[in-house]
Amino acid sequence: MNVRLNAPEDRHAPQRILMAPGPSNVHPRVIQALIEPLVGHKDPSFLAAMEDTAALLREVFQTRNRATFALPATGGSGMEAALVNVLEPGDTVVVANAGFFAQRMVDICTRLTGVNVVVVPGAWGEPVARDAVLSAIRQHRPRALAIVHGETSTGVEQPLEGLAAECHAQDALLVVDAVATLGGVRLPVDEWEIDVCFSGSQKCLSAPPGMAPITISDRAMRAIEARHTPVASWYFDLRLHARLWDTDHSYHHTSPVLSVYALREALRLVVEEGVDARIARHCLHAMALGQGIEALGLQQFACQGFRMPSVVTALTPAGVSARAVRKLLLDSLNVEISVGLGERSDGMWRIGVMGHSAQQANVMLVLTGLEQALRCVGLTPGGSGARAAAEVYEHTRL
């Protein structure tokens, strides 16, 4: 061929330990699922696979919502689908904003014609103040409150309990971004009365990136059906997806069949482990990593009491480039961690503790790598990160 390529055919991808906040490593069973024979999107065996995927998603979302499925696009698409279906011209939306992904919600809402966007701001590294959110709901009586459960850019877990009551009292819907939390952080959708909750396949669920699980309450579905204007997006019209995934399976798009196989297997692994046990596992490894990071003399970015168990964030010491350390871990240990998003991008690390990647060996390797990197740039770590983590592991029983 004439095309000049970076990688000749015989070059393979490197084998990485994925400790960024997604994608996480996939379990061998998920890889095997990916190479099941490809069938048509109307094949009876595939329709059965879709139904199983939906049933497993209900278990993981802890919901009975009939409209529970996975969108054929990456995690961010769930956010767009949720907002574009719930909002229409003339509506007000309240967005709780203390991070990069909440800002994306604002961006998406701002693009929608005739939607009034009310932002309740918060400091990065902290949750948005509950009272400010509640009072905005009472004051603006919006169509929806949009809020991020686990803000991947800061490592903060936003408390959600009790928000629904105020939303529903004001006839507003509660829309929750659970991209970085579903399957790794406690999130009982029905108990918390969340109306639209979306996630990504490649984080705590450890399926390959490319699908966006979503669940929609009956209340939200009724609101969508009562719209006065059509949903601006055909691709993300949730009613069309609900019909495709539901019993009549009417055609909307050609399902990404192999991605659904992979997601189904990843969900089976979640359900076999048990949602609660999996969450406990995420908490344990996040605690060990957090302790280790502090033992190294580093400061966690997310404030105490609101640290999410699936993403640990830490500030870089003065004079250290987060990017250079990321590169060092990638090149020397094949371990991937992330730098910050937005303004602080080179001033902090974001380390994922997600799904199949959330293992003791991986946590120890990250801590060892960070220690080595700090020495490389001439700093003396405060203490041994690995030893501090080991102590957590010794004293905690899952």
Next chain:
Amino acid sequence: MNVRLNAPEDRHAPQRILMAPGPSNVHPRVIQALIEPLVGHKDPSFLAAMEDTAALLREVFQTRNRATFALPATGGSGMEAALVNVLEPGDTVVVANAGFFAQRMVDICTRLTGVNVVVVPGAWGEPVARDAVLSAIRQHRPRALAIVHGETSTGVEQPLEGLAAECHAQDALLVVDAVATLGGVRLPVDEWEIDVCFSGSQKCLSAPPGMAPITISDRAMRAIEARHTPVASWYFDLRLHARLWDTDHSYHHTSPVLSVYALREALRLVVEEGVDARIARHCLHAMALGQGIEALGLQQFACQGFRMPSVVTALTPAGVSARAVRKLLLDSLNVEISVGLGERSDGMWRIGVMGHSAQQANVMLVLTGLEQALRCVGLTPGGSGARAAAEVYEHTRL
């Protein structure tokens, strides 16, 4: 686990010969590519893979457009992305409509606030009249002409040559749906001066379903940059995708890494075969299938002279259910063909001749299966479909 599933863990997907109009069967090398190690979306090795994928796509689209990449969603997303970026409130769009997928273009445009949609209708089974299209462009001077190159619902190939000249004379953009044609039907994007051209991964390219290749001319990119209003969709904002795929690789979404691996390998296969040779192969097998179908006494649905080489359509004889025959072929031969879309759904078959599925053995099997099915329902085929196809193969040299 407590969830009740259709398929216990040890149940595998059936091995099908995919002769519907997508997905087509994937080459073993594409399957191998899928299980390359998963890396992060910012991994240097993955950024190199994206660049290679874009270079290969340029070769297959036959374009030098810098903005050439694959959207992280299924084929239909290319249509939405094209239209939502090109059109804004106050614009007029002309849609040439003679099939299900052209009607989808109308549906998408109608959802866009303040866009005036002018439909140039045509009969299903025929191309839209060129004169009617040209005169609509002259009369309405639209922002864009949207037209389907290969209408999968009818099997008709719409001639595109010369349309760009009239579009550009009226300052309109030419938007082309090549979902069912890219990689199987002649489509020189630059030579035909197409401004936005999109496709799907799972048809003539024979990658798994889930990605939408797209290419955007500099003229179209300038028009998008000159918009007065933001693109209504964040997920499909083409400028954000162009930036992610281009040299600065700035973050927009978590790329579906494994799907990109698979697409890249599928594109390598296209380029190794040669785009022209691949098109000739599609033509040969479509001709053999078409001759075979007529020998069976069936009538092709697409009118002569405009039959696309990647989808062959045929009317069912009176009293025969297209669905029942589809089921028979699926159950007895593991061969998948499709029924119609829309009103004629049970009255016609649509048979794909696409990518890795476009092989002599598969064509013969479809014809044998159809013959068997006709006898099953008590009809006597006019003659031997397989023999007629064999004659085509004997007398044609690729």
